[in-house]
Amino acid sequence: MSRYVITASPHIRNKVNTVFLMNTVSISLLPAAMGGIFIFGWKNTLPVILVSIVSAILSEGLLQKMLKMPLTWFDGSAALTGFLLALTCPPGIPIWLPVVGTIFAIFSKQVFGGLGQNPFNPALIGRAFMVLSFPVYMTSWMKPFSMVTSSTPLALYAENGGMKSVLAFFQGNVPAMYKSMFLGIRGGSIGEVFIPGLLLGLVVLLLTKTIKWQIPVSYLGTVFLLSWLFGMDPVFSILSGGVMFGAFFMATDYVTSPMLPKNQLIYGFGCGLLNVLIRVFANMPEGTTFAILLMNVVTPILDRKIKKPVGYIVDGAK
Amino acid sequence: MKSKTFSPGGMHIPDHKDLTKNLPIEDMKPGKDLLFPLTQHIGVPSEAIVKKNDIVKIGQVIAKAKGNFSTNIHSSVSGVVKDIKEYPHSIEGLSMAIHIENDFKDEWCEEIKQPNITTLTQKELAKIIQDSGIVGMGGAQFPTHIKLQPPSNVKVDTLVINGAECEPYLTCDHRIMLEKTDEIIDGINIVSSVIPFDRVLIGVENNKMDAVEAINQYVQKHKTTVNIQAIPLEKKYPQGAEKNLIQALTGRIVPIGKLPFEVGCIVQNVATLKAISHAVRMGTPMIDRVLTATGDCLKEPKNIRVRLGTLLSDVVGYCGGFVKEPKELVFGGPMMGINQRSQDVPVLKGTSGIIFLSELEDLNEGSCIRCGRCIENCPMGLMPYRIVELTKNKKYQETERYFSTSCIECGLCTYNCPSRIPVLNYIRTSKSEVIRLRRKS
Ligand code: SF4
Ligand code: SF4
Numbered sequence: 053m054s055r056y057v058i059t060a061s062p063h064i065r066n067k068v069n070t071v072f073l074m075n076t077v078s079i080s081l082l083p084a085a086m087g088g089i090f091i092f093g094w095k096n097t098l099p100v101i102l103v104s105i106v107s108a109i110l111s112e113g114l115l116q117k118m119l120k121m122p123l124t125w126f127d128g129s130a131a132l133t134g135f136l137l138a139l140t141c142p143p144g145i146p147i148w149l150p151v152v153g154t155i156f157a158i159f160s161k162q163v164f165g166g167l168g169q170n171p172f173n174p175a176l177i178g179r180a181f182m183v184l185s186f187p188v189y190m191t192s193w194m195k196p197f198s199m200v201t202s203s204t205p206l207a208l209y210a211e212n213g214g215m216k217s218v219l220a221f222f223q224g225n226v227p228a229m230y231k232s233m234f235l236g237i238r239g240g241s242i243g244e245v246f247i248p249g250l251l252l253g254l255v256v257l258l259l260t261k262t263i264k265w266q267i268p269v270s271y272l273g274t275v276f277l278l279s280w281l282f283g284m285d286p287v288f289s290i291l292s293g294g295v296m297f298g299a300f301f302m303a304t305d306y307v308t309s310p311m312l313p314k315n316q317l318i319y320g321f322g323c324g325l326l327n328v329l330i331r332v333f334a335n336m337p338e339g340t341t342f343a344i345l346l347m348n349v350v351t352p353i354l355d356r357k358i359k360k361p362v363g364y365i366v367d368g369a370k
Numbered sequence: 371m372k373s374k375t376f377s378p379g380g381m382h383i384p385d386h387k388d389l390t391k392n393l394p395i396e397d398m399k400p401g402k403d404l405l406f407p408l409t410q411h412i413g414v415p416s417e418a419i420v421k422k423n424d425i426v427k428i429g430q431v432i433a434k435a436k437g438n439f440s441t442n443i444h445s446s447v448s449g450v451v452k453d454i455k456e457y458p459h460s461i462e463g464l465s466m467a468i469h470i471e472n473d474f475k476d477e478w479c480e481e482i483k484q485p486n487i488t489t490l491t492q493k494e495l496a497k498i499i500q501d502s503g504i505v506g507m508g509g510a511q512f513p514t515h516i517k518l519q520p521p522s523n524v525k526v527d528t529l530v531i532n533g534a535e536c537e538p539y540l541t542c543d544h545r546i547m548l549e550k551t552d553e554i555i556d557g558i559n560i561v562s563s564v565i566p567f568d569r570v571l572i573g574v575e576n577n578k579m580d581a582v583e584a585i586n587q588y589v590q591k592h593k594t595t596v597n598i599q600a601i602p603l604e605k606k607y608p609q610g611a612e613k614n615l616i617q618a619l620t621g622r623i624v625p626i627g628k629l630p631f632e633v634g635c636i637v638q639n640v641a642t643l644k645a646i647s648h649a650v651r652m653g654t655p656m657i658d659r660v661l662t663a664t665g666d667c668l669k670e671p672k673n674i675r676v677r678l679g680t681l682l683s684d685v686v687g688y689c690g691g692f693v694k695e696p697k698e699l700v701f702g703g704p705m706m707g708i709n710q711r712s713q714d715v716p717v718l719k720g721t722s723g724i725i726f727l728s729e730l731e732d733l734n735e736g737s738c739i740r741c742g743r744c745i746e747n748c749p750m751g752l753m754p755y756r757i758v759e760l761t762k763n764k765k766y767q768e769t770e771r772y773f774s775t776s777c778i779e780c781g782l783c784t785y786n787c788p789s790r791i792p793v794l795n796y797i798r799t800s801k802s803e804v805i806r807l808r809r810k811s
Contacts, residue, residue, distance in 0.1 A: 056699045057730055058709040060795050062781030063700050064383070064538070065731045070739055070788045124736070168737040168789075311742035311755075361751040361773045362378070363613070363626040 073306075074128030076262045078135055080253035081301065085139060087236055087246020091196045092143035097242050101138040104150035108134025111158040121166055129167050133157050136175035136301060139243025140294060140341070141182075143194045149186060153178040172348045173308045176341050183341065193239035204239040205229075206293045206331075206338060218288070233291040244297040254300045263304040266316035267323075271299035274324025282332055295327060298340035308348045315354040322347045373576045375604035376614040379749040381782065382605045383538050383705070387577065389664050389671040391541040395549055396674050398688050400447050400472055404679035405457050405716035406432060407467040411505040412512050413439030418468055424451045427479035429655055432468050435500055441513050442503040445470055446657035446677035448477040458715050467716070470679065485653045492519065492564040495650070502649035503656040503719070507641035508532060508543075508610070511720035514642055518561065520631045526565060527634045529558065529596075530619055531572040531643065533581065534603055534610030537703025540723045542660045543640050545673045547574065547581035550644050551588045555598065557643030560650050562596040565636070569597045571619045572640070575609055576602040607705065608780040612637050614749050626776050641722075656719055663689050665726035667696040676717050683713040685724060696726035705781045736789035744783035744793055750776050754783040754793045761796040766803035774800045 089097045112130035116123050134154050141150055157178030161170040183190045193204050205218050222229040232238060236245030244250075257263045272290055279289035290296065303309060303323050310319050323343050330339030408415040416433035426432060426445040433443040449472045457467040490498075496515040506512040520526045531554075535543040547554065558570050574582045585600035603609050603618050613624045615637060622633040630637050641660065648654045657678055664671035669690030676685060682699070686692070700707040701721050717724075744754035750773075757769045757777075774797055783793035 055711055056709065057697055058711055059698070059731065059733065060792065060798070061707060061709075061779075062705040062785045062794070063698060063707065063709065063725075063727065063731055064704045064785065065790065066383075066786045066788075068786075068788055069732070069790065070736055073739075073741065073788050127736070129739075166737060168739050306739050306741040311740060311745055311753075358756075358772060359745070359751060359753050361626065361776050362617075362749070363623050363628075363776070364751075364773075365625050 071126075071128045073262055074132045076260050077257065077301065078128065078132050080256040080262070081135055081139065081243065083249035083252040084243045084246050084297070085135075085249070087249040088139065088143070088242035088244075091236050091245060092194055092242065096144035096194060099147055100141055100143070100145060100150055100242065101135065103147050104138035104141075104154055105131050105134035107151045108137070108154040108158055111155045112162070115158060115162045116166070119162060121162070124167065127167070130158060133161075133174045133178070136243075137178045139297065140175070140179045140241045142190060142192060142240075143242050145189050145192075149182060149189055152185075153182045156181045168307055170307055171352070172345055173302055173305045176302055176345050176348075179341050180345060195239060196237050196245075204293070205233065205288070207239075209292075230287060230291070233288065238292075241294060241297070244294040247291060247296060250296045250300055257300070257304070264313060264316065266313050267304050267309060267320040268299045270317045270320030271303055271323045271327075272296065274321045275299075275327055278325060278328040279331075282328065284332075289328070289331075293331075293338050294340040298327075298344055299323070302340070303344050303347070308351055310351050310354040312355075312357065312359060315357065319347055319351065319354060322350060371602055373602045373604045374573075374618045375606050375609065376617040376749065378751050379747050379782070380606040380608060380614065381747050381786075383607050383785070385538045385577065385605070386664070387539065387541050387544070389539070389541075390662050390673050391544055391578075393541075393545075393671075393673050395542075395545050395660050396672055398674045398676050398680070398685070400677040400680055401684035401687075402472050403452075403681060404445075404447055404449075404470050404472060404677065405467045405681065406443055406445070406470065406679045407457065407465045407716065407718065408433050408443065409465050410443060410503075410511060410678075410719045411439075411441050412510065413437070413441075415466065416440055416443050418454050418466070420451050420454075420468065422451055422453060425449075426451060426470060427477050429482045429657055430479040431501075431655075432470075439513060439516065441505055441515075442501055442655065443468075444503055444655040444657050445479075446679050447472040448475050449473040458712065482653050482655075485650070487650060490560070490564055490650070495560065495564045498649055499646060501655070502645070504642060504645045504649060505656075505719050506639055507645065507659060507720060508639040508722060511718070514638070514646070517636060517638065518565065520565070520636065524631045525634055526631060526636055527568040528620055528636075529562060529565070529567045529570040530616055530630070530635050530637045531558070531570065531640060532610050532612075532615055532637060533572050533574040533578070533585075533600070533640045534615060535578070536575055536605075536607045536609040536611075537705055537707075537723070538607075539664050539725050540662045540703050541664075542662045542673050542722055544578045544581055546641055546644060546660055547578070548584050551584050553644040553647045554640050555585070555588060555592070555594065556651065557645075557647040558596070558598055559594060560646055561638070561643070567596055569599070572598070572600040573603050573609070573615050573619050574600055575605050577605050607782065608749055608778070611749065611778050611780055613778065626773065659717070659719065659721065661717065661721055662723045662725075664723065665696065665700075665728075667692045667694045667726035667728050669693050678719060679716045681714060681716055682710070682724060685717070686713060686726075692726065694728040696728055697730045698727045700725040700727065705785065706779065732790050733792075734790050735792065738791060739789055741788055743786045743788065747782045747786050749780055749782065750778055752777060754797060757800055758791060758793055758796040761800040761803075766800050767807060769797075769800040770804055775804055777801065
């Protein structure tokens with residue numbers, strides 16, 4: 053008589069696995085990516101994206117081979133890192149740059165023991181490395197629908213003295229500014245400019261229960277309120293730079309963000325706070341990358357909290 | 371009526387109940403060989419009181435309870451004792467079992483008569499239940515007479531009845547509630563005649579609204595002395611777990627490490643109540659049970675009343691054999707049930723389902739991506755991933771700070787882990803280590 057396999061219960065599994073989750077995030081990035089490709093032209097964007105993804109996957113495979121770790125280069129996480137990194141790059145950068153960036157990103161993950169062990173978001177570490185090592189390339193921005201380099205609204209804001217210069221750029225027309233900021237008709241990184249695409253991606257992530265609402269909402273909410281308190285235009289603040297991209301896709305990275313919903317609210321608040329402070333007080337137009345990386349450091353501290361189980365009684369109460 | 375539920379945690383799992391939920395219970399004739407393991411309950415194994423070649427009848431006691439935490443075992447057929455030796459056992463692996471060959475005469479033991487009972491004391495009822503070999507039929511096989519004797523210092527006011535049937539695939543309790551409503555209510559009346567409950571709450575997941583209506587209509591038509599109500603619950607696993615069921619129905623929370631008595635509740639399964647009714651009204655001991663034979667491999671999934679001791683191979687034959695080669699065979703539900711190595715094992719008192727699955731679960735363990743899903747769904751509010759980390763580092767004692775011993779082993783953490791980490795296995799390890807260390811000190 054046939055012999056059946058013996059395993060411990062449960063004997064069924066949810067269909068959602070790591071590959072599925074990673075790929076869901078990648079798919080939810082597509083609308084924003086397509087917006088960027090359309091706005092900046094495929095020649096300036098598509099090669100960056102493809103090279104970045106391929107080089108991330110290859111670096112992961114090679115590193116895992118070298119470090120004699122189990123090969124998981126096709127689990128979708130390396131591809132996602134590459135995709136995320138490419139979308140934070142300015143369009144038209146030299147193609148070797150994302151290669152360097154992804155190698156660094158993947159390396160930063162594997163040295164800590166691979167997926168799940170890395171304290172920092174790999175894509176953001178890769179980007180931080182690129183910004184610090186090749187600042188010129190990483191801050192030369194391209195004007196939408198043309199090949200001439202321009203400045204980003206945020207750079208205008210930071211370098212030329214505030215909102216006035218931004219508005220001057222839009223000939224003083226506030227609704228026109230909002231509209232073009234919303235539609236991504238501005239200088240910026242490939243994936244961060246097309247706001248409708250980012251929002252659509254967020255909806256996909258929330259509907260598929262890939263992420264929870266806590267981090268994006270508290271992050272954006274904090275940026276909005278604090279910018280307003282600091283006398284900045286709050287709408288401009290959340291539409292500009294990589295705030296939305298960061299709040300939706302970077303700060304929500306499972307590995308480097310806290311697990312309990314309450315801690316996620318604190319984490320999102322911290323990201324927003326640091327982001328605004330960097331914008332206001334440091335001599336940097338963008339703050340998203342470093343704000344989130346700094347909060348990555350806080351995650352393990354937040355995660356130390358022990359949740360009280362159902363039926364818990366305080367000692368002495370009974 | 372709005373469906374009630376527990377919180378936190380829990381989730382709906384694709385239930386596959388459509389395979390059998392509309393199929394009336396069929397009576398399956400027993401096969402030629404039957405096996406009666408001496409361990410069919412939590413507690414001390416019963417003691418065989420028959421010898422090889424003895425002639426036995428239906429309902430005859432073939433093994434006697436040994437101590438209070440034990441129950442009697444009865445033959446479910448008439449025939450002859452072939453052997454008493456170690457046989458494959460679904461839970462224990464190997465266990466002493468009595469092998470009886472059916473003579474197909476279906477003769478009842480003369481001692482079984484319809485008793486003439488008018489009033490019962492709590493003690494008398496407990497005795498009948500223990501003698502009839504009744505144990506929890508939801509799967510745990512906990513001796514029922516013990517559950518019905520609350521310690522004298524607690525006030526029990528609510529009888530909670532588990533008709534949730536939250537495990538995927540299983541529909542036997544659903545069918546019992548529909549087809550044997552009268553027997554369940556009778557069982558309730560018997561139990562509440564010895565324990566003065568204020569109310570009886572029957573929790574039923576709302577994918578079985580027909581059962582809720584059937585019970586409530588029956589209760590309305592036949593006046594009962596105690597207040598009985600069937601209450602719809604959300605479809606959410608593990609709605610039928612004792613502590614979660616109590617919370618869903620009464621709002622009371624059983625403190626960690628305590629029994630339902632603590633919050634004035636006794637929990638019983640619907641099938642168990644039906645068995646109590648049989649034992650008290652007709653004097654028939656536990657010789658059969660209703661189970662769901664199902665899964666994607668069986669040709670004709672069914673709800674069947676099976677004589678205890680029936681071999682699985684006979685059940686498979688009754689269900690028309692296989693359409694697909696099964697890889698895995700589960701006793702009970704797919705979330706908490708136990709795998710069987712072969713079809714040579716018998717149906718036990720707690721076997722609520724027999725499920726043949728063609729697909730083996732993904733056992734490729736990856737690393738924790740800290741997605742938080744195990745925390746989110748844990749019905750006990752634990753942090754399973756932390757217990758896994760600590761167990762991997764052999765820091766068993768530290769897992770107690772994360773309340774590893776409160777885990778009810780519902781399996782949701784393993785079910786949901788996208789990295790296919792057998793979370794519950796690690797928790798089981800840590801639990802048994804914690805208990806071992808406690809014993810030592
Ligand atoms: S098996 Fe235990 S730890 Fe896992 S979800 Fe269920 S109760 Fe929580
Ligand atoms: S569900 Fe699995 S991967 Fe997610 S946190 Fe829990 S153990 Fe880690």
